[in-house]
Amino acid sequence: MKMLMLFAALCGVAMAVPFDSAAYMGESAPMGLVDELTTLGFTKLVEFIEIAGLKETLNTGGPFTVFAPTNEAFAMLGTHYPKNMTLLVNVLKSHVIAGKVMSTMIKDNMMSPTLMEGVPMRINVVTWWQTTTIGANGAEITLFDKMAKNGVIHGIEKVIRPIPLGNMMEAMEMIPGLSFTLELIKMAGLDSTLAGEGPFTIFAPQNIAWMKVPEKNITALKANKTLLAEILSYHVAPGAFYSTVIRPGTLITTVQGQKVLFNPKMCKKEGILYKFMNEAEVTLADQSVNNGVMWLMDDVFAKPMVF
Missing domain, CATH: 2.30.180.10 (FAS1 domain)
Incomplete structure (x- = not known):
């Protein structure tokens, strides 16, 4: 009888304590x-x-x-x-x-x-x-x-900086080195598109890139809005592309309809991987904005490349 009472008491304690499966499994x-x-x-x-x-x-x-x-x-x-x-x-x-x-x-x-x-x-x-x-x-x-x-x-594998704030046009307004590209985008009437929902990836030539272009060519571009829009559209791709995700040799179709080539090159002497789109060096990649991604370039894409 005493044994039965002890067994019942132990059962009552067991039922009162929740079963901890994690502890049971170690x-x-x-x-x-x-x-x-x-x-x-x-x-x-x-x-x-x-x-x-x-x-x-x-x-x-x-x-x-x-x-x-x-x-x-x-x-x-x-x-x-x-x-x-x-x-x-x-x-x-x-x-x-x-x-x-x-x-x-x-x-x-x-x-x-x-x-x-x-x-x-x-x-x-x-x-x-x-x-x-x-x-x-x-x-x-x-x-x-x-x-x-x-x-x-x-x-x-990296800290997300800077904080992606604003759309592509708003972001370019805050980068002094893109002032000439911004001026040309507005001149070509592409600003409302690049402020839109997207996503877009822009390979944006910095001011120093435009300085490599002969002045007579710049003058001709400003005088021909159709040609200007075509050249700028070759620097914009629909979709969000990051160098950390795409692979070397990736071909990206631009808004203009032709392709650009992600073409990184390793400098054996320095042991550094330099990023290129076509033959233009990327000075800063993967800058997120609310409607896409910005890459800063040290050259203007001269003309659509044939692949």
Whole structure:
């Protein structure tokens, strides 16, 4: 009788204590996003999250999807970390979207608003032979679907900077070195198109690129709006293209109808990979804006190339 009473008491205790399958299997239950980031080794990102006062929000709120730059990605910035607290908060928020986005849900040119108001996250998927590369605002995703109790983490290989703000025309207005290209775009009547929904990729010649063109040719372009629009349209492609996602040898069809060639070249002496479109060197690539991507060029595409 005493044995039966003891057995019943033990059963009552067992029923009162919830079954912890994670503990039974020797696994730890998922933690909050920030704690999981620490466990995964994203310690520099966690440091900035704590400095910015976002730990509580990202650890307990949500669900969120965090695109987490590695420690090496932050090291690539050198000393160019956001010093202004408002800017730091905005940069971090632009790496987080509301909701849980698993890799199986991702589609090419998928757009999701980030926690930074007015700044979207554009995700691109490129399949090359038997490999697929996925990028978030130009940062290649190298780690997928690490779960937390309030969201999911994807690791990326660079910090997304500058923050993608405004459309292509608004962004060019803020870059002094593109003032002449901007003037010609307006002259050709393409400004409303490039301020539109897109997405577009522009291979924008800097002012120094136009200085290499003979003055008589510039004069002729300004006098012939049809030709000017054709030349400029050869510098714009429908779609969002990032050098971090596309492969060497990729041909991109422009609005003008002809193609441009992504043509990176390795300098063996320096050990540096230089990016080229056709034979024009890229001085800055992968600058995200709300309706596409900007590449800055040190040359004007002289004429459509035949491939």
